[in-house]
Amino acid sequence: xxxxxxxxxxxxxxxxxxACGGDPPPPPPPPQPDQDSLRAYNDSVAAAEAARRAEAERxxxxxxxxxxxxxxxxxxxxxxxEMVFFDYDMSEIRDDAEATLxxxxxxxxxxxxxxxxxxxxxxxxxxxxxxxxxxxxxxxxVRQFLVGFGLAENRFEIVSFGEGRPLExxxxxxxxxxxxxxxxxxxxxxxxxxxxx
Amino acid sequence: xxxxxxxxxxxxxxxxxxITMAIGASAAAAxxxxxxxxxxxxxANSYLPALAVQxxxxxxxxxxxxxxxxxxxxxxxxxxxxxxxxxxxxxxLVGSQxxxxxxxxxGAVWLVTGEVEGAGDGYMLILELHDVVYGEVRDRGRxxxxxxxxxxxxxxxxxxxxxxxxxxxxxxxxxASRIAFTMLGSDGNKEVYVIDSDGExxxxxxxxxxxxxxxxxxxxxxxLALASWKTGVPRIYEVDRFGNELRxxxxxxxxxxxxxxxxxxxxxxxAFTVNxxxxxxxxxxxxxxxxxxxAFLSGGPWYDISPTYSPDGRWLAFNTLRFGDxxxxxxxxxxxxxxAETLSPYEYGGGGFYAAPDWSPxxxxxxxxxxxxxxxxxxILVANLEDGGRVLRQLTSEGNNEAPSWAPDGRHLVFAGERxxxxxxMVVDVTTGRVRSLLGGRRVDLPDWSPxxxxx
Numbered sequence: 001x002x003x004x005x006x007x008x009x010x011x012x013x014x015x016x017x018x019a020c021g022g023d024p025p026p027p028p029p030p031p032q033p034d035q036d037s038l039r040a041y042n043d044s045v046a047a048a049e050a051a052r053r054a055e056a057e058r059x060x061x062x063x064x065x066x067x068x069x070x071x072x073x074x075x076x077x078x079x080x081x082e083m084v085f086f087d088y089d090m091s092e093i094r095d096d097a098e099a100t101l102x103x104x105x106x107x108x109x110x111x112x113x114x115x116x117x118x119x120x121x122x123x124x125x126x127x128x129x130x131x132x133x134x135x136x137x138x139x140x141x142v143r144q145f146l147v148g149f150g151l152a153e154n155r156f157e158i159v160s161f162g163e164g165r166p167l168e169x170x171x172x173x174x175x176x177x178x179x180x181x182x183x184x185x186x187x188x189x190x191x192x193x194x195x196x197x
Numbered sequence: 198x199x200x201x202x203x204x205x206x207x208x209x210x211x212x213x214x215x216i217t218m219a220i221g222a223s224a225a226a227a228x229x230x231x232x233x234x235x236x237x238x239x240x241a242n243s244y245l246p247a248l249a250v251q252x253x254x255x256x257x258x259x260x261x262x263x264x265x266x267x268x269x270x271x272x273x274x275x276x277x278x279x280x281x282x283x284x285x286x287x288x289x290l291v292g293s294q295x296x297x298x299x300x301x302x303x304g305a306v307w308l309v310t311g312e313v314e315g316a317g318d319g320y321m322l323i324l325e326l327h328d329v330v331y332g333e334v335r336d337r338g339r340x341x342x343x344x345x346x347x348x349x350x351x352x353x354x355x356x357x358x359x360x361x362x363x364x365x366x367x368x369x370x371x372x373a374s375r376i377a378f379t380m381l382g383s384d385g386n387k388e389v390y391v392i393d394s395d396g397e398x399x400x401x402x403x404x405x406x407x408x409x410x411x412x413x414x415x416x417x418x419x420x421l422a423l424a425s426w427k428t429g430v431p432r433i434y435e436v437d438r439f440g441n442e443l444r445x446x447x448x449x450x451x452x453x454x455x456x457x458x459x460x461x462x463x464x465x466x467x468a469f470t471v472n473x474x475x476x477x478x479x480x481x482x483x484x485x486x487x488x489x490x491x492a493f494l495s496g497g498p499w500y501d502i503s504p505t506y507s508p509d510g511r512w513l514a515f516n517t518l519r520f521g522d523x524x525x526x527x528x529x530x531x532x533x534x535x536x537a538e539t540l541s542p543y544e545y546g547g548g549g550f551y552a553a554p555d556w557s558p559x560x561x562x563x564x565x566x567x568x569x570x571x572x573x574x575x576x577i578l579v580a581n582l583e584d585g586g587r588v589l590r591q592l593t594s595e596g597n598n599e600a601p602s603w604a605p606d607g608r609h610l611v612f613a614g615e616r617x618x619x620x621x622x623m624v625v626d627v628t629t630g631r632v633r634s635l636l637g638g639r640r641v642d643l644p645d646w647s648p649x650x651x652x653x
Contacts, residue, residue, distance in 0.1 A: 089523035089550075126575070127552035127566065127599060128642050129411060130516060130525050132431075132456050133500040136472035137522055158473050159430050160454050164387060164408040 072195035076107045077186070080116065080193070084142065086180040089126065091137035093145050097182075101142065104184075105149045106196035113189030115155045118142050121183065123176035124163040135160030142182045157187070243628055248280035248365070249305035249329075251295070252288055258315030262345050266313055266322060266354055272395055273358030273372035276633065278609070278626035279365070280307065297332040305329050307365055319343040324357055326364045336364035349653045351397060359649065362606075371604035374647045375438075376611050377402065377412040377421055378622060381640035389423055391438060392622070394604070394646075396635050402440040411457050414647040415464055422446075422458040422467060433458045433469055435485075446483060449491045450474040457503045461510050461532070468494070468504040468513065480504050480515055494534035505556045505563075506532065514540060514554040514563050527554045527565050527580075540580055541567065542589065551578070553600045558648075559607035562627070564592075566599045566612070577601045577612050579627060592625045593632070600642065605649040611635060613642045 082104075084097035093101065108114060120139030122131035139158035147153045168175040186193075250271045255263035271284035283305060300308050308327040313320050320342040328335045340357045343350050352373055359370030374394045379387045389402040389412045403409050407427040414421055415435075420443060424431045431454045433446035446455060446467065453474030458467055465486040472478045479496010483489075495501045499519035506513055514529040520543060530537035540563060541551035550568035557563065564579045569591070577592040577599075592598075597615040604611065604624075614623040621637035622644055 091522050125573075126550065126568070127516075127525070129457050129503045129600075130518075130552045132410070132454065133470070133472055133478075133502045133516075133518055134522060136454050136478070137500060137518065140473050157452060160472060161408065161426065162410070164410070164426070165385070 069195075073193050076111070076193050076195045077190075079103045080107055080114070080186060081184050083184070084182045085177060086138055086182070088123070088176070088180065089134065091134065091141045093141055097142075098145070101145050102149075103196075105146060105151065107193065108146070108151050108155070109149075110194040110197050111189060111192055113192040114186060115157075115188035117185040117187050118156055118158045119165075119183040119185065120158065120160040121165060121167075121179055121181050122160075122163045123179040124166065124171075125176065128163060132160050132162035135162050138180075138182055245279065245281045245629070246306035247304050248274060248282050248307040248309065249286070249300055249303065250274070250282065250284035251308060251310045252286065253311035253313060255313045256315070259313030259320050262320065263311070263313040265345070266342070267311060269351060269354045269395070270309065270311065270358050270361070273355055273370070274309070274361060276372065276395060276624075277358075277362050277370055277606075278629050278631050279362060279368075295327060297327070297329055300327075300329045307335075309361060313342070316341070319347070322354070322357055324361065326361055351393060351395075352650060353652065355394065356652070369606050369649060371606040371609055371646070371649070373650050374605055375418075375650065376602075376622065376635065376644050376646050377414060378613075378644040379410060379412065379642045381642075387642070389421065389436075389440075390641075392636055394635075399636065400438075402436065402438065404440065411643055411645075413459050413645045415460050416462050416648055417464060418647045418650045422460065422469075424456045424458065430454065431456050433467070444485070447488075449483065450477075450481065453478070459504050459506060461506050462508055463510060468506070470496075470500075470502045470504070472500060472502070480513070492534075494532075495530060495537060501528075503553055505554050507556050508558050508560045512556075514556055516552050516554060516565075520545070524549055525552050527551045527563070529563070541565065555602050555610075557603045557607050558605055562603075562607075564601040564603065564610055566601060575599050577610060577625065579610075590627075592627060592630065598623075600644060602644050602646045604646045609646075611644045611646050613644060 082100050084100050085094065087094065118139040120135030120137070122134045136158065139160055143153070143156045143158050146156060166179045167181065168178045250267060253263040253267035255261065271282060274280055275282040283303065295308065295310060306329055308329050310325045310327065312323045314323070322340045322342050324340065325337040326335045327333070338360055340353070342353045355372035358372040362368065362370035372394055375391045376394065377389055377391045380390050381387050386406050387409050388404060389409050390399060391402055392399045402421065403423070403425065405425050405427040407425055409423055409425045412421050412423040420435050420437060422433060422435050424433055432448065433455045434442055435444040436442050448455065450471045451474060454472040456470050456472065458469040460467060465484060466482050467485055468480060468482045470480055477497060479501045480494045482492045482494060494513070499517065501515050501517045503516040504513050505515070511532050512529055513532050514527060516525050517528050518525055520526055524543065526539055526543045526549065527541040528537040528539050541549065543549050551565050554563050554565040561583050562579050562581055564577060566575050567578050568575050575597045576594065579590045579592060581588050592610065595616065599613045601610040601612040608627050609624055610627060611622055611624050614621055619638050620640050622635040622641050623632055624635050625632045
């Protein structure tokens with residue numbers, strides 16, 4: 001299509017030029033299509049098309065890979081931020097919390113720039129000031145667990161909120177159990193999270 | 198103050214791990230079976246003399262406020278829990294002249310008369326305390342009151358109430374004082390508030406939109422130290438009563454939670470807790486005047502928190518987690534640190550939860566709260582140091598009760614109470630066991646009673 005339109009255009013231009021002169025010069029010989037260059041031209045267009053298609057496929061694959069990587073990073077981030085819970089008046093790491101923390105260890109090893117603030121919380125029973133200490137004991141227990149796997153201590157800061165920041169209101173066992181927790185806030189390297197190797 | 202350390206060692210060796218609520222016969226049985234600690238709701242069956250308040254008179258404009266002054270004084274004297282107060286009597290009954298025979302027939306032992314005279318911008322209050330039995334004036338005084346629009350007006354009247362208590366009993370009162378505490382807002386934040394000892398003048402002190410905890414008065418009542426999370430981590434601040442910030446305690450230990458401040462009676466040393474700093478948590482002191490000289494008193498891998506000084510400044514009582522996370526105990530040690538003795542009835546390996554100690558301004562008693570009944574309820578307890586801490590008196594018997602703080606009279610405690618109807622600040626008289634509500638229906642916590650407040 002493109003090629004034919006080219007020839008039509010050239011022909012029309014030739015007629016126009018011829019119509020304007022006084023003594024018309026002898027008409028130029030009609031252009032003869034060069035079959036070789038035309039084939040070469042057509043081949044190059046097809047090649048460009050193929051290359052473009054390949055590039056698009058490559059980009060799509062890359063995007064898919066990137067999306068998968070982002071999904072893994074989001075999952076890693078969610079794992080880093082997953083809370084752990086404690087027994088009443090205790091700061092010992094429970095078995096379920098240990099599994100959660102082990103998953104964090106692998107991600108933290110793969111993401112050396114990531115730093116985390118560990119927040120300790122308590123339920124509202126007992127003593128408000130004691131609960132400040134208990135929350136700190138819980139955060140410290142989490143930090144020592146993570147450091148025990150060879151992670152640098154200075155990657156973790158701890159803070160206790162005591163009973164002051166409950167997840168759930170209410171004087172029920174389930175609310176109390178949810179409020180006795182360690183929370184994790186990424187304070188540095190949030191853009192450098194790598195999924196576990 | 199006598200602290201019988203020998204008795205306290207004996208307590209440590211023999212005290213109960215678990216104490217049960219003991220009333221009447223069971224209290225006696227507990228004493229028989231387990232020498233060392235007794236616990237009960239037993240009060241000295243104290244006789245309260247009847248005190249009548251004759252309607253106050255007024256002159257030169259003082260008649261406009263004399264009923265208000267009389268009402269404040271009458272309520273203060275009732276709150277002192279030292280008298281059965283007879284007031285609000287009709288003028289027709291009592292007249293304006295003092296009639297000892299009439300008051301004697303009505304059963305009064307003491308009679309208070311008052312006259313309020315206009316004087317410049319304010320008033321002069323002339324008070325007399327009459328001994329009805331002997332038919333004579335026991336004491337009298339003239340007190341300047343500012344205008345009723347002045348911020349110090351009610352406090353000035355409270356100071357005169359405390360004078361009446363001193364005339365009648367020789368002991369200090371507590372009417373001229375305030376209580377600082379935290380209150381939970383609908384936004385989930387906690388701010389510091391103050392309220393007068395009679396429940397008037399509720400005022401917000403801090404407006405940090407954050408967690409604010411453990412307000413504590415300076416010994417002269419001019420400043421408050423508190424812990425705030427407003428920067429994201431808890432640090433200790435000093436503010437005046439209106440919340441103007443005076444100082445941020447530098448994070449002298451580096452990282453860690455800076456919490457539970459308390460003033461030394463000298464007013465220049467602050468004791469506080471740092472939790473989670475370089476594996477050394479515990480009680481430190483800091484010289485506020487020299488702005489230096491951090492000293493580590495106690496703690497370590499365990500946690501020592503909530504320090505409180507004896508009134509002579511030589512001892513500190515505190516709460517410790519050193520026996521285990523779930524068995525906090527109250528201990529005491531010399532103010533410069535050193536070996537600590539257990540004040541709460543802990544037996545090694547046993548249970549027991551005791552927290553939030555506060556040392557009485559008279560020096561003889563340490564109040565704290567403990568989880569002591571089978572339902573896991575918290576009650577206010579008082580250990581008598583004169584008895585080597587062996588006798589614990591339980592002052593509350595319903596709901597949950599936490600964080601006691603002594604009034605400047607050394608016989609009232611304010612605490613945070615939880616009842617079926619909600620939360621509130623309550624005051625208990627250690628001598629009679631009487632409880633009154635100071636502020637009800639609010640989510641309040643960590644009250645700290647001021648010293649007697651001098652004129653502004």
